[in-house]
Amino acid sequence: MKVTSLDLNLLVILDAVLEEGSVTGAARRLDLSAPAVSRALGRLRTAFGDPLLVRSSRGLKPTAHALALRPRVRALVEDARNLLGPAEEDAPAAWCRSFTVLAPEDLIGCFGTDLLALVRAEAPGVQLRFLGEGRAADEGAAVREGTADVAIAVNASKEADLRSEGLVREPLLGVVRAGHPLSSGEVTAARFAAWEHVVVSRHGRLRTAVDRLLEAEGVRRTVAASVPGFATALRLVAAGDLVGIVPAALAGPLADPLELVTFPVPLDVKPLRVSMLWHPRHDDDPAHRWLRARVREAAGRRTAP
CATH class of the missing domain: 3.40.190.10 (Periplasmic binding protein-like II)
Structure with a gap:
């Protein structure tokens, strides 16, 4: 496959379809029509020489080749977003993007409201996408593959290839x-x-x-x-x-x-150790640093006396 035969927009669509598990969901997420996403999926299948996704009773199921591609596609899309995203001097109020936070539902209940309020107060164009743990095999895999921008974990083991920051110790x-x-x-x-x-x-x-x-x-x-x-x-x-x-x-x-x-x-x-995990590729992304600061602030508000 020639690199010139595949543009970045197709990879963005592939990333969305793999995440959503449906053409309709990917179209909604990307603000495209379902036929446009279907046509793009057809081009991707031709380019990769693989069906990529096949129909199942629960929507579209990725093939083995698609599963192997997924972390690499996500990394490419994330790198492109970081490259083309907001410059450091851009104010959060001007941003129009989304962040995905993976956390146990109990933790979302504890300080998700505060996190959303903090984010919306400074960056009304930013959307938060909370994912429960069932959407990833584990927190480490989620941030490695880019399924989540950050993961909030309880009693997580330190992993050499990931960043980890303690948020609170909850009695x-x-x-x-x-x-x-x-x-x-x-x-x-x-x-x-x-x-x-x-x-x-x-x-x-x-x-x-x-x-x-x-x-x-x-x-x-x-x-x-x-x-x-x-x-x-x-x-x-x-x-x-x-x-x-x-x-x-x-x-x-x-x-x-x-x-x-x-x-x-x-x-x-x-006490429970609540930590925030992220991948080092986001260390210098201004928007990601801003998100981590908001998570830190929200967790601090919920620290028990």
Whole structure:
């Protein structure tokens, strides 16, 4: 394939179709007509000598060749945007672009509102696209491939090829419904373990570090359920006698509406480490630096006292 036979606009369209999984979604994202995107996809198939995307019950499914191309296409598109994007002296108010933020839904709930408000106040032409973790195999892959501009992760391991910045250390609190026996009096490890618990694990684990801490105190707990998010755990706690452990920043806003009571966990439970991840290729992009500053500011607003 000759380089001159493929223009940058086609790569932008390929990137959008691979991300959206549909011609209609890519057209909407790029403000193009669906027939225009279909024609571009036809040219791309000819240029690469591969179907690239095939129909499935869930939309368009990328071929093996398309999956191999995806990170390289995304990197090329991102490099072009950085090259042709706003100069450092351009004011954010003049920008017209989007940023993609990958984060657990609970974290989006904690400070997504503040982040959006900060972004819109300075750059009304900027759009934020929040993605849940289900849209990427992991946070590192998302920022490497360009699926996300930044990822906000909990207890993330450091990776040599990525930038990582700590945002907050979020303390954990015990939580029960109002009127639960643990809502009053001293909560000891024995009292804490005597009630059934709901745990939070995006991988469905039923045993956590809390179990090891309890066993060190000579007691065991019964885990009734595992759920993927803290907001769901809070609703299960509110509906019965289960005990939960949740971040203070999330428990605070939801305690009154759900009629919950929080208390210190009677164990040496480590706070959650919330970090921001990004790829080094964005280090010197003025707009990306601005986004990282807004994420930092939004996280700071939600730091629990």
